[in-house]
Amino acid sequence: MKRFIIVLLAVLWLVLPSPASAIDGFPGSTWGDLHWESPHPGENDVVLSGWVRQGIGWKRWEIGGDMSLTLDTYATVRYYADTHGFDWFNYFGPGGGVSLDLSAPHGPSVSAGAEYIHQMNFRSSTERPYAALYLNWYHWWDLHEKDYPGATWGDLRWEVPTNGGNDNLILEGWVKQGIVLKRWETGSTTYFIDPYVRVRYKYDSLGQNWNNYIGPGAGIALEIEKPDGPLVSFGAEYGWERDWKSGNDVNRIEVYMRWYAWWDLKKK
Numbered sequence: 567m568k569r570f571i572i573v574l575l576a577v578l579w580l581v582l583p584s585p586a587s588a589i590d591g592f593p594g595s596t597w598g599d600l601h602w603e604s605p606h607p608g609e610n611d612v613v614l615s616g617w618v619r620q621g622i623g624w625k626r627w628e629i630g631g632d633m634s635l636t637l638d639t640y641a642t643v644r645y646y647a648d649t650h651g652f653d654w655f656n657y658f659g660p661g662g663g664v665s666l667d668l669s670a671p672h673g674p675s676v677s678a679g680a681e682y683i684h685q686m687n688f689r690s691s692t693e694r695p696y697a698a699l700y701l702n703w704y705h706w707w708d709l710h711e712k713d714y715p716g717a718t719w720g721d722l723r724w725e726v727p728t729n730g731g732n733d734n735l736i737l738e739g740w741v742k743q744g745i746v747l748k749r750w751e752t753g754s755t756t757y758f759i760d761p762y763v764r765v766r767y768k769y770d771s772l773g774q775n776w777n778n779y780i781g782p783g784a785g786i787a788l789e790i791e792k793p794d795g796p797l798v799s800f801g802a803e804y805g806w807e808r809d810w811k812s813g814n815d816v817n818r819i820e821v822y823m824r825w826y827a828w829w830d831l832k833k834k
Contacts, residue, residue: 590623590636592831601822608816613655615646620831621665633670640665644683651689659685674705682728698725709743715760716743736777738768744787754792761786766805773811781807785820796827 598616605611621640628634644659663681668674678701685694700723708715720739727733744762751757763784770777785803800823807816 588624589832590626592621593623593636593638593828594618594620594831595826595828597824597826599822599824601820601824603818603820605816605818609650611648611650613646613648617642617644619643631670632672633668636667636669638665638667638679639663642681642683644685653687653690653692656689657685657687657694659683673707674703676703677701693729694731695728696725697728698723700724712749713746714744715746716741718742732772735771736769738766740764740766756791758789759786760789764803764805766807775809775812775814778811779807779809779816781805781816783818795829796825799824 596616596618598614600612600614602612603610619640619642621638623636623638625637626634627636639662641662642660644657644661646655646657648655661681661683663679665677665679665681668676680697680699682697683695685696686692687694700721702719702721702723704717704719706715706717718739718741720737722737723735725734725736742762742764744760747759747761749756749758761784763782765780765782767780768777783803783805785801787799787801790798790800801821803820803822805818805820807818809816
């Protein structure tokens with residue numbers, strides 16, 4: 567099964583048609599999170615994580631209304647670093663994959679695919695290459711005239727290490743609901759102050775304690791949005807985390823900056 571996933575990715579990358587005129591686009595995106603956290607129990611930490619992805623959109627299908635489906639191959643880089651130097655929190659992982667992406671102007675955005683990531687843990691100088699099948703989604707809403715914005719994100723993936731080890735089925739995500747206290751605009755940029763409540767969750771089939779929790783929380787953020795990106799958020803959040811494998815509780819304060827941007831290198 568491991569070899570099958572890797573061979574499938576390689577074959578799709580090589581055999582898809584290559585004339586530039588037949589390509590729908592060159593979509594790319596990046597997401598990142600930089601935050602200081604103070605857990606109890608535990609020690610303070612500064613964490614940087616994120617990814618960059620550049621793809622080729624080979625074919626697009628309009629499937630009714632404003633929804634479309636795109637076949638996309640991509641290269642990606644994932645990164646994670648923290649000041650504690652935990653091995654599992656300090657890595658760099660280039661990779662590639664293929665996905666089928668569903669998009670609509672008012673959501674949801676859904677992506678299903680397969681990818682290979684060559685994760686290199688730079689604290690221990692070890693490697694953890696793996697293949698994965700995944701389904702992830704993002705959706706957003708407003709309960710009343712841009713005053714009550716909400717969103718949800720989730721990722722379900724099956725990871726199979728290619729250098730030995732146990733495969734793992736992982737589900738994680740969050741649901742967030744906010745209320746806008748103040749909104750203003752400068753040119754094409756919109757700013758708003760947004761207190762919110764959020765629930766986070768994560769589960770894995772290996773039963774690792776740090777990967778099995780549910781936690782409500784609340785925070786406040788300054789959100790900065792532009793029609794063509796980027797989206798930037800500065801905020802602070804308090805969360806309570808219940809680790810259901812160990813039964814332990816963790817209370818956590820975070821001060822953060824998060825960003826998301828997207829582009830298409832093909833001129834429309």
